[in-house]
Amino acid sequence: xxxxxxxxxxxxxxxxxxxxxxREKEAEKELPLKKLKVLPxxxxxxxxxxxxxxxKSLLWMIRKDRGFRILRxxxxxxxxxxxxxxxxxxxxxxxxxxxxxxxxxxxxxSDFESLLLDKEALFVVGFSYCHKPFECPSGRFSAGCIxxxxxxxxxxxxxxxxxxxxxxxxxHPVLIPTVHHIGNELFDLLxxxxxxxxxxxxxxxxxxxxxxxxxxxxxxxxxxxxRLGGRICNTLQAFKLSEEGVKPGLTVVLDATKEKMLHWxxxxxxxxxx
Numbered sequence: 239x240x241x242x243x244x245x246x247x248x249x250x251x252x253x254x255x256x257x258x259x260x261r262e263k264e265a266e267k268e269l270p271l272k273k274l275k276v277l278p279x280x281x282x283x284x285x286x287x288x289x290x291x292x293x294k295s296l297l298w299m300i301r302k303d304r305g306f307r308i309l310r311x312x313x314x315x316x317x318x319x320x321x322x323x324x325x326x327x328x329x330x331x332x333x334x335x336x337x338x339x340x341x342x343x344x345x346x347x348s349d350f351e352s353l354l355l356d357k358e359a360l361f362v363v364g365f366s367y368c369h370k371p372f373e374c375p376s377g378r379f380s381a382g383c384i385x386x387x388x389x390x391x392x393x394x395x396x397x398x399x400x401x402x403x404x405x406x407x408x409x410h411p412v413l414i415p416t417v418h419h420i421g422n423e424l425f426d427l428l429x430x431x432x433x434x435x436x437x438x439x440x441x442x443x444x445x446x447x448x449x450x451x452x453x454x455x456x457x458x459x460x461x462x463x464x465r466l467g468g469r470i471c472n473t474l475q476a477f478k479l480s481e482e483g484v485k486p487g488l489t490v491v492l493d494a495t496k497e498k499m500l501h502w503x504x505x506x507x508x509x510x511x512x
Contacts, residue, residue: 251403251504258399265393272372274468274488282444282465287473292327294474295449302418302481311425323456332451333463338495340447343460350462353437354506360427361506362461363404364412364420364440365397368480368489369466379483381413396496403503405510414440416481417450428457437461439502441491443470445477464499467492 249257283291303309312319326332334341344350353359367379373391376382385398392398401411410427414420420440427436438454438461447463454461469487471477479485491499 251508254403255500258393258402261387261393262399265390269373269390269394271391271394272488274490277467277490278469280470280472282470282472283448284473287445291445291449292452295452298449299418299421299453302416304418307422308418308425311422311429314429319456322458323452326452326455331448332455333447338465338492339498340451340463340465342451342454342463343458344462347462350437350460351502351505353435353460354502355509356435356437357408357510359435359437360408360410360431361404362410362412362424362427362436362438362440363400363503364414364423364438365400366440366442366446366466366489367413367415368443368469368471368485368487369397369441369491370413371395372488376413379415379485381415381419383411383413396491400499400503403500403507405507407510409506412440414442415483417446421450421453424454424457424459428459435460439499440464441466443472443477443489445471449477464491464495466490 299308332342334345336347339347341347341350344353354361367381370376370378371391371394372378374395375386375389375391376384383397383401384392385395385401386392387398387402397413404411410423412420412423424436424438427434436459438459440461441464444465447465451463466489468489470489471480471485
């Protein structure tokens with residue numbers, strides 16, 4: 239199994255992409271993955287679900303906090319986190335939006351690119367598990383990712399390509415089975431390295447990006463949420479089932495959005511090596 243980031247092997251970004259794309263085409267001939275035949279036209283959040291969404295998200299965070307891990311993190315700095323949470327809660331939308339990109343603590347996409355140049359910042363890149371291929375060797379509803387460059391499934395996976403393109407230093411890839419999982423990951427990083435800025439790039443459905451933006455603002459991190467397409471969760475019932483691993487549909491990142499994400503990963507990797 240080969241997990242070493244391909245970009246770390248003394249190669250240029252152009253060579254990395256060319257090599258990856260060639261491997262992907264070869265793997266597709268040998269083992270084509272299941273894909274969406276038609277991209278469904280689904281509303282991001284249904285009208286009924288959108289009602290009182292902030293309260294619904296708060297109740298979910300409290301009720302599903304197994305072992306009170308999120309609460310214990312919160313209680314390390316209750317006044318600071320409480321103040322920042324209330325500020326975000328009262329501000330209306332916890333983000334600014336530019337197309338498929340949800341901006342948290344940022345005014346523009348160029349602001350995000352500027353943060354990528356900070357070599358000391360921790361770059362968290364996360365992917366919702368529903369974005370994994372059905373054939374994922376690590377299992378779909380899991381935080382695992384073998385990203386094996388010799389495995390025909392991994393060779394065709396956009397998640398694997400992105401992770402292999404990350405700089406070796408100060409990069410933190412995360413596969414996200416639940417919102418509490420990514421919440422605990424971010425809290426752990428924040429409390430382990432309190433002097434470091436956290437910059438994130440995370441894929442999720444629109445409803446999740448809307449529901450839980452206040453919590454990212456609460457802990458003071460900055461970054462972008464990338465809206466997924468395909469068979470997304472746009473009702474609370476679908477979201478609840480997804481959080482339990484029941485997700486028969488496949489979500490996708492559109493081609494233009496993939497290019498943008500890889501552009502940011504490249505920018506970060508080149509900044510780290512410069």
